[in-house]
Amino acid sequence: MERKFMSLPSSISTSEIEPNGTFSNNNSYKNCTNENFKRDFYPIVYLIIFVWGALGNGFSIYIFLQPHKKSTSVNVFMLNLAISDLLFTTTLPFRADYYIRGSNWIFGDLACRIMSYSMYVNMYSSIYFLTVLSIMRFLATVHPFRFLHVTSIRSAWVLCGIIWIFIMASSTMLLNSGSEQKGNVTLCLELNLNKIIKLKTMNYISLVVGFLLPFCTLNICYLLIIRALLKMEVPESRLRVSHRKALTTIAIALIIFLLCFLPYHILRTFHLAVWEVNTCRERLHKAVIITLALAAANTCFNPLLYYFVGENFKERLRSAFRKGHPQKTKYSCLGCVWLKK
Incomplete structure (x- = not known):
């Protein structure tokens, strides 16, 4: 299990769990029978997410940074979301190596601390960026003039800065958990279960503030937009x-919430609720392993959001391809002139 803490408002910290099947406390060290499953599952999944996420988000950042005559607050939130995803994907090869070696960490104590920190900074920053992005879409659509100052580019950058500071500062407790020597191996991403009561309390706070509050906000925005569409007639094509x-x-x-974040938060909470000393629930551990991989996979689904609803994203994409093939365009035009002659 992975020892993870995320501090939320007013110095409240929360526990995140990666069920590696290993329990460690001051008196005993019990190995649950999930090591082979982790060794086969995690490296493959993490490397797939790394390739897909790095390419998708790296290319999306490149597209967002292309100069364009019209910039919007929507693209500001999407750019920050892509940066968060790209930073997280760079840590996945190290995680894959850890499990390939049979849960043996070779990259030092500082890198171990960064692994836990990056995972949950990405998860909760993604949750908040997606939520705020949806709120801004809602305000710009239903109340386009009343909240014009809120949906401005400047306000978007300020809000992104607040989210980054809030998530990174509230996650600093993760940096307190480093590597641990056990015999001939160096453990990382392990959860010390000698403070299970405190972990349960912190988990509930994280569940409410980090997930349920944004999730309910998304649902409310969705229902309000549907209600607004049913009540008003929108003849202009731009408004449609x-x-x-x-x-x-x-x-x-x-969809990203339901697929990536909801299963993990449910099983993490259930796992802590039913945990007992010297009890190994193998099926439950495997289920949480799978849901944690789904949570990490949110970095692969976000580029779909940029492509389908990013402002001017397709135009920027076409512009980038034209810049990438200037010679071909030039010679094609010369050929057209020659044929006309």
Whole structure:
């Protein structure tokens, strides 16, 4: 199990769990029978997420940074989300190596601390960026003039900065958990279960503030947009497009929540609730292993959001491809002139 803490408002910290099947406390060290499953499952999944996530988010960042005559607050949130995902994917090869070696960490204590920190900074920053992005889409669609100052680019950068500071500062407790020597191996990503009562309390706080509050906000935005569409007639094509983009944004965000974040938070909470000393629930441990991989896979699904609902994303994409093939375009035009002659 992975020892993870995330501090939320007012110095409240929370526990995150990666069930590696290993229990450690001051008196005993019990190995649950999930080592072979982890060794086969984690490296393959993490490396797939690394390749897909690094390519998708790296390319998306490149597209977002292309100069364009029109910039929007939506792209600011998407750019920050892509940066968060790309930073996290760079840690996945190290995680894969750890499990390939049979849960033996070779990269030092500092790198071990960064592994836990990066995982949950990415998870909760993604949750908040997706939520705020959906709120901004909702406000810009249903109340386009009343909240014009809130949806400005400057406000978007300020809000992104607040989210980064909040998540990174509240996750500093993760940096207190480093590697641990056990015999001939160096453990990392392990959970010390001698403070299980405290971990349960912190988990419930994290569940409410880090997941349930944003998840309920997304659902409310989705229902309010549907209600607004049913009540008003929108003859202008531009408004119809904006409503469609708002619905699509929130719908994709909800799918990511349901697929990536909801299963993990449910099983993590259930696992802590039923945990008992010297009890190994192998099926439950495997289920949480799978849901943690799904949580990490959110980095692969976010580029779909950029492509389908990013402002001017397709135009920027076409512009980037034209810049990448200037010679081909030039010679094609010369050929056209020659044929006309």
